[in-house]
Amino acid sequence: MTRVIVIGATGHVGTYLVPALVEAGHDVVAISRGVAEPYRSHAAWRAVERLQMDREALEKAGTFGRDILALKPDIVIDMICFTMPSAEMLVNALTGHVDHFLHTGTIWTHGTAVAVPTPEEAPKHPFGDYGIAKAEIENFLLRSAHRENFPATIIHPGHIVGPGWAPLNPQGNFNTAVFSQLARGEALLLPNFGLETVHHVHAEDVARLFMAAIASRSTAIGESFHAVSDKALTLRGYAESMARWFGHQPKLDFLPYAQWAETQSEEDAKATWEHIARSPNCSMDKARRLLGFTPRHSSLDAVTEAVSWLIDKGQVEGPRETV
CATH class of the missing domain: 3.90.25 (UDP-galactose 4-epimerase; domain 1)
Structure with a gap:
C-alpha cells in the first residue's frame, strides 16, 4: 500500500483529495496545523491518520523536512509551501527517499498574459510577492527534477471554488x-x-488533477500543469x-x-x-494531452x-x- 503524506490536508483541495486517495487504496497521513475539519464530511476520513504539525515552528527549528521523512512517505503532497527556504528544506530531506512529490503552485506565476489561453510553457513574468515566490519555487522544483531526478510535479490552481x-x-x-x-x-x-x-476551478477538479498526476507518475514528473476550468x-x-x-x-x-x-x-x-x-x-490542453484529464x-x-x-x-x- 502506497503511503501518502498530505501537508495542509483539511483545506479546500484536501477536502476532496484525501477521500479520493483513501478510495484509491492509499495509506494516507493528513497533516494540518490545528484541528480544523474538512469543508465536507466523508466516511473516508475515518481511515486517515491525522497529525497536527506547526510547519512554521518546525521550519524555524530546522526539523520539518526530517519530520516529514520520519513518516516514511512514498508520496508527499505539499498544499501550503510559499517560500524557497520552505521548499528547499523539504526537497533536501526527501531527495532519494520518495517516489513522487507534488507541489501546489498558482496560475499567478504567469503574471500578465501575452496570448490566451496561456499554456504552461509560456514565458513567465510574475509580479507581487506571492506570484514571484511561487514562480521561484516552481523553477527550483523543475530544476531539481530535470537535473537531480527529484520526482516533482507542480499543479497550478486558478481561483479555487466550492461549497464552504x-x-x-x-x-x-x-x-x-x-x-x-x-x-x-x-x-x-x-x-x-x-x-x-x-x-475559477472547483476544488474537486484540482483534487482530481492531483490524482491523475499520481496515476501517470512517469509522465507527470518534471512537469507543471494548470488546474482551472475549461x-x-x-x-x-x-x-x-x-x-x-x-x-x-x-x-x-x-x-x-x-x-x-x-x-x-x-x-x-x-x-x-x-x-x-x-x-x-489559462489553457488545460497539457493536462488533457499528457494525463487524459478534463475538468468536470x-x-x-x-x-x-x-x-x-x-x-x-x-x-x-x-x-x-x-x-
Whole structure:
C-alpha cells in the first residue's frame, strides 16, 4: 500500500483529495496545523491518520523536512509551501527517499498574459510577492527534477471554488454582498468595461488533477500543469450570467478602475486590482494531452454550487434559478 503524506490536508483541495486517495487504496497521513475539519464530511476520513504539525515552528527549528521523512512517505503532497527556504528544506530531506512529490503552485506565476489561453510553457513574468515566490519555487522544483531526478510535479490552481467558502465574485473580490445585489436584481458597478478575466476551478477538479498526476507518475514528473476550468470568465459575462441565474435581467454600470475603487472598501478594491491586473486565462490542453484529464465543472457550475451553499447558510440572499 502506497503511503501518502498530505501537508495542509483539511483545506479546500484536501477536502476532496484525501477521500479520493483513501478510495484509491492509499495509506494516507493528513497533516494540518490545528484541528480544523474538512469543508465536507466523508466516511473516508475515518481511515486517515491525522497529525497536527506547526510547519512554521518546525521550519524555524530546522526539523520539518526530517519530520516529514520520519513518516516514511512514498508520496508527499505539499498544499501550503510559499517560500524557497520552505521548499528547499523539504526537497533536501526527501531527495532519494520518495517516489513522487507534488507541489501546489498558482496560475499567478504567469503574471500578465501575452496570448490566451496561456499554456504552461509560456514565458513567465510574475509580479507581487506571492506570484514571484511561487514562480521561484516552481523553477527550483523543475530544476531539481530535470537535473537531480527529484520526482516533482507542480499543479497550478486558478481561483479555487466550492461549497464552504466565498467564491471570487463578478467584481473580482470576495465580498458576498455582490451576490446579494444580483439576487435582488440591483445594478452592479464593474471596473472599466468588465472585460478583464477571472479563471475559477472547483476544488474537486484540482483534487482530481492531483490524482491523475499520481496515476501517470512517469509522465507527470518534471512537469507543471494548470488546474482551472475549461474557460475563463469576463467580469461582465460572469455578472450577467449570475444575474440570470438569480432570475433577473442583468443591470450593469461601469467606471474606470480608479473611480470605481473610490466607491469600494480599500480591501475590496485591492483584491479586485490583484485579480484584474493579471486577468488569467489559462489553457488545460497539457493536462488533457499528457494525463487524459478534463475538468468536470465549468467556472459557472463551480460558482453556483458555492453560492447555493452560501444561500443555504443565510450568507447570500435568494431565491435562485438555474440558467
